Amino acid sequence: MPSRFSIRDSVPAFSTTDCEHALFAAKWPDGFRCPRCGHPHYYEVSSRGRRLFECRSCAHQASLTAGTVLEGSRTPLAKWFQAMFLMQLGISARLLAELIEVTYKTAWLINHKLRHAIGVWDSEQPLEGDLQLLGEYYGYEYHRYLGSVLVQQALKPQPVVVGASLDAAGDFVHLKMKAVDGPEGDDAARRGDAGVEEAVERFVEKHVAGQADGDRAERLEPGHRGRSALHVAWREAVRWLNWTFGGIGPKHLQAYLNEFCFRRLHIRTDMLAELISCCGTTRTITYRRLVGLRAGVRPIPWAYRRLARPGQRVG
Numbered sequence: 001m002p003s004r005f006s007i008r009d010s011v012p013a014f015s016t017t018d019c020e021h022a023l024f025a026a027k028w029p030d031g032f033r034c035p036r037c038g039h040p041h042y043y044e045v046s047s048r049g050r051r052l053f054e055c056r057s058c059a060h061q062a063s064l065t066a067g068t069v070l071e072g073s074r075t076p077l078a079k080w081f082q083a084m085f086l087m088q089l090g091i092s093a094r095l096l097a098e099l100i101e102v103t104y105k106t107a108w109l110i111n112h113k114l115r116h117a118i119g120v121w122d123s124e125q126p127l128e129g130d131l132q133l134l135g136e137y138y139g140y141e142y143h144r145y146l147g148s149v150l151v152q153q154a155l156k157p158q159p160v161v162v163g164a165s166l167d168a169a170g171d172f173v174h175l176k177m178k179a180v181d182g183p184e185g186d187d188a189a190r191r192g193d194a195g196v197e198e199a200v201e202r203f204v205e206k207h208v209a210g211q212a213d214g215d216r217a218e219r220l221e222p223g224h225r226g227r228s229a230l231h232v233a234w235r236e237a238v239r240w241l242n243w244t245f246g247g248i249g250p251k252h253l254q255a256y257l258n259e260f261c262f263r264r265l266h267i268r269t270d271m272l273a274e275l276i277s278c279c280g281t282t283r284t285i286t287y288r289r290l291v292g293l294r295a296g297v298r299p300i301p302w303a304y305r306r307l308a309r310p311g312q313r314v315g
């Protein structure tokens, strides 16, 4: 008998038919619509083992995955759904690869395509109403060998703005964490709160709706530190980034922050259903575009510091 519980036990074995039904409902929530002419009736046809939906009016053939995040993928539908299920736990691509039995690159790509769908969902929901805003920096340090020398490397802190609207009970109605252009590293330290203030203004311009009725945002004072819901969420996000992934560089930081906020917002609702819906309505993104994506922050150079080994002088 196994002596400990494993995450393996919690991965459901979805049937292909169930996945097809769920994706159909996500892609066409109001029933089938021909992507070419908008006609609502179809014949189901099968071509080389693929199910196709042929429009009864114009004979256009649409596959289930066309126009969704899953388009063009050779990974079976059930594995995609398992990956969506596991995103509720926020696991790394390495663990995902092991659990759903795909290569690391496939797992990495699936996770990033899911994050892409989440990012599109997020971009359609600007913050509204009474807001709380918090300026933070994300950075981390780690050790690695360069040749035989152990060096400490540090990612220069990247400015991140956390913004949220809360309901009367203090629960998040919406939550965003956005990496923003801003002063970096030494410049940031030198400029202190002025830099954060600048970053917050950029965040408001881009992510907050209804600016016309005046600035209703409440900026959190340093005195709030550690106690507000925003601080707690930010600390959770940083812990997740650093413990699960060993820290995230500037290029993909935004995608991971989006994923974190999506999970946090669906803590009391059905995150899997919402994620399936996002995937069914979002066009896919290619690997080439994913790795070439320019992040919202400029590339930040790495800082090196040699650590002395016993009996060795650092020159």
Ligand SMILES: [Zn+2]
Pocket: 034, 035, 036, 037, 038, 039, 055, 056, 057, 058, 059, 060
């Ligand atoms: Zn048609």
